[in-house]
Amino acid sequence: MKRxxxxxxxxxxxxRLSLYHRCLNKLRHxxxxxxxxxxxxxxxxxxxxxLRKDLTYLGQIGRRGLGYDVEQLAQMIAxxxxxxxxxxxxxxxxxxxxxxxxxxxxxxxEGFEIVAAFDAVPQPRRREGPPxxxxxxxxxxxxxxxxxxxxxxxxxxxxxxVANQLVAAGITGIxxxxxxxxxxxxxxxxxxxxxxxxxxxxxxxxxx
Amino acid sequence: MKRxxxxxxxxxxxxRLSLYHRCLNKLRHxxxxxxxxxxxxxxxxxxxxxLRKDLTYLGQIGRRGLGYDVEQLAQMIAxxxxxxxxxxxxxxxxxxxxxxxxxxxxxxxEGFEIVAAFDAVPQPRRREGPPxxxxxxxxxxxxxxxxxxxxxxxxxxxxxxVANQLVAAGITGIxxxxxxxxxxxxxxxxxxxxxxxxxxxxxxxxxx
DNA sequence: AATTGTGAATTGATTCACAGCT
DNA sequence: AGCTGTGAATCAATTCACAATT
Numbered sequence: 001m002k003r004x005x006x007x008x009x010x011x012x013x014x015x016r017l018s019l020y021h022r023c024l025n026k027l028r029h030x031x032x033x034x035x036x037x038x039x040x041x042x043x044x045x046x047x048x049x050x051l052r053k054d055l056t057y058l059g060q061i062g063r064r065g066l067g068y069d070v071e072q073l074a075q076m077i078a079x080x081x082x083x084x085x086x087x088x089x090x091x092x093x094x095x096x097x098x099x100x101x102x103x104x105x106x107x108x109x110e111g112f113e114i115v116a117a118f119d120a121v122p123q124p125r126r127r128e129g130p131p132x133x134x135x136x137x138x139x140x141x142x143x144x145x146x147x148x149x150x151x152x153x154x155x156x157x158x159x160x161x162v163a164n165q166l167v168a169a170g171i172t173g174i175x176x177x178x179x180x181x182x183x184x185x186x187x188x189x190x191x192x193x194x195x196x197x198x199x200x201x202x203x204x205x206x207x208x
Numbered sequence: 209m210k211r212x213x214x215x216x217x218x219x220x221x222x223x224r225l226s227l228y229h230r231c232l233n234k235l236r237h238x239x240x241x242x243x244x245x246x247x248x249x250x251x252x253x254x255x256x257x258x259l260r261k262d263l264t265y266l267g268q269i270g271r272r273g274l275g276y277d278v279e280q281l282a283q284m285i286a287x288x289x290x291x292x293x294x295x296x297x298x299x300x301x302x303x304x305x306x307x308x309x310x311x312x313x314x315x316x317x318e319g320f321e322i323v324a325a326f327d328a329v330p331q332p333r334r335r336e337g338p339p340x341x342x343x344x345x346x347x348x349x350x351x352x353x354x355x356x357x358x359x360x361x362x363x364x365x366x367x368x369x370v371a372n373q374l375v376a377a378g379i380t381g382i383x384x385x386x387x388x389x390x391x392x393x394x395x396x397x398x399x400x401x402x403x404x405x406x407x408x409x410x411x412x413x414x415x416x
Numbered sequence: 417a418a419t420t421g422t423g424a425a426t427t428g429a430t431t432c433a434c435a436g437c438t
Numbered sequence: 439a440g441c442t443g444t445g446a447a448t449c450a451a452t453t454c455a456c457a458a459t460t
Contacts, residue, residue, distance in 0.1 A: 010429075014412050018405040022387065036441065045389045049431055052442065064437040064442040082411045089407065100308030101403070106387065110404035149410055173410035175403070179230065179314065181253045189413040191406045195309070195383070196318035197226040198399045199297065202357055202381035203290045204222050205397040218451075244419065257453055260420065272420040272459040420459075427452070437442080 009057045009080070016054050017077050019044045022110075024074040036067040083111035088147045090171075092162055093154030094119040094132050097177060101151060102129055114151070116141055120158075135165070142169040149173040156180050163190075217265045217288070224262050225285050227252045230318075232282040244275040291319040296355045298379075300370055301362030302327040302340055305385060309359060310337055322359070324349055328366075343373070350377040357381040364388050371398075 009017070023043040027035055037055075041048040055061060055068075058076050062068045078084045089107070091098055091114050102117055114130050118141075122132040133141065141147075150171045154162050159178035166174060167188055174190045176182055179197075182190050217225070231251040235243055245263075249256040263269060263276075266284050270276045286292045297315070299306055299322050310325055322338050326349075330340040341349065349355075358379045362370050367386035374382060375396055382398045384390055387405075390398050 009412070011409070011413075012429075014409050015405060018402075018408040019389075021408075022404075038441085043389070047431070048441095049433095050429090053430075053444080056443065060443070062442050065440045066438070067441070080412070081408045082415045083408055087407075087411060096308040096311040100304040103304040104403075107404060107407070110387075110408070112404065112407050148414055149407065151407075173414040175406050175410060179318075181227070181251070189410055191410050193401060193403070193406060194226075195312075195401070196230075196315060196320065197223060198383050198401060199295075199315070199320050199357065199359075200226040200229075200289050200291055200318070201219070201222050202383060202397055202399050203295060204217070204288070205219075206356055206381035207290050220451075246419085255453070256419095257455095258451090261422080261452075264421065268421070270420050273418045274460065275419065418460090420457105422457090423455095425452100425454070427450100429448100429450075431448070432446085433444100434446105435442105435444085438440090 013054045013057060016046060017081060021074060021077045024070050027070050028074060033070050034067050035070055087112050088115040088145060089113065089149045089151060090115060090147050091117040091151040091153065093152060094122065095153060098153035101153065115145065115147060138165060139169045142171060151175045153177045221262045221265060224254060225289060229282060229285045232278050235278050236282060241278050242275050243278055295320050296323040296353060297321065297357045297359060298323060298355050299325040299359040299361065301360060302330065303361060306361035309361065323353065323355060346373060347377045350379060359383045361385045
């Protein structure tokens with residue numbers, strides 16, 4: 001039997017929900033408790049109607065004539081995205097980029113924690129932060145934990161092989177920094193972050 | 209007078225053109241000189257019809273019954289994207305992420321070169337690679353060079369202020385890693401790379 | 417015979433316009 | 439009066455189906 005057909009939110013709308021969530025946190029931080037679609041849309045650089053349309057995916061949550069309760073809306077978005085509790089993530093490939101992401105303190109405020117890193121040749125010299133383990137510990141680690149998401153920072157030539165290992169271990173979401181198209185089963189989700197492609201894209205659009 | 213209205217290629221199509229370009233390079237590397245839309249589409253994980261439609265933005269380039277000339281198609285895409293010559297890029301904010309990107313050897317093969325980096329407090333300890341300069345050198349550096357694109361890796365609280373400086377200096381394309389929505393003039397293009405948003409997105413789509 | 421190029425059809429996303437609450 | 443929620447309308451992207459070309 002296929003997975004139950006949750007009424008799915010379009011990918012672009014999910015991105016924007018993340019964005020709204022970040023803006024709401026900022027508002028909350030400033031002690032603001034209520035916000036109109038117009039104000040929130042401005043903060044997120046989208047149109048108010050698009051914001052309202054996006055929010056209908058969560059059900060009815062605003063109050064006409066008043067706006068949205070900042071706290072409640074943030075909560076509902078977090079519920080929907082599944083980021084209400086701190087989510088464990090593993091990182092594979094502790095090279096330049098991988099090490100930088102390990103050291104980056106920006107994930108936890110957003111609800112993600114890198115619980116372990118893996119590398120073919122883990123350097124023993126580690127300060128604080130998550131343990132860096134050899135690749136052969138990967139399968140057992142994932143099996144014993146609730147981790148479902150991995151950040152993949154290995155070189156392109158190794159990426160497909162490592163992705164296969166991740167999938168075999170039970171990982172179902174991969175944030176892929178390697179500049180290749182990963183082949184994975186249908187039930188595994190891959191998000192690609194490709195810096196060269198982003199630069200090429202910029203390059204095209206700035207040509208005047 | 210407004211900029212001449214080049215018949216513009218949709219952003220998503222530009223992304224895919226980058227992707228095709230990468231695949232073509234791989235084919236070329238393997239000594240393959242001709243490819244069908246079906247084969248290339250499979251390599252890029254898109255549908256053949258979409259590939260062909262995307263390529264029509266470049267004009268007519270394939271040969272019916274035969275397919276595409278790998279070399280020629282790669283060339284035309286590079287021409288269109290403006291990545292035929294090595295493009296200079298600056299990087300601002302040499303923290304964890306910025307340092308990792310500086311050390312990352314993956315840009316040059318794709319046609320980009322980080323020609324200088326800037327930081328509020330540049331560390332003197334530098335091995336090889338581009339110079340790391342103090343922020344107050346930014347304006348002069350950009351003025352004297354042909355750089356138009358910048359990679360922005362400063363912390364969120366500084367990002368808008370630094371973006372203003374970049375724009376004032378004449379930068380027209382920004383690859384922004386800071387988790388905020390930058391306000392820039394219309395003629396400046398911003399591409400956002402937001403790791404937390406990518407993770408939240410994954411988080412949603414792996415929920416079963 | 418094989419494979420591109422493309423108008424037409426379809427699907428999806430965004431915006432509009434206004435009804436419906438508070 | 440103010441602001442949300444949403445069906446309808448518009449706009450954009452994708453896919454189909456097949457004519458055109460080698």
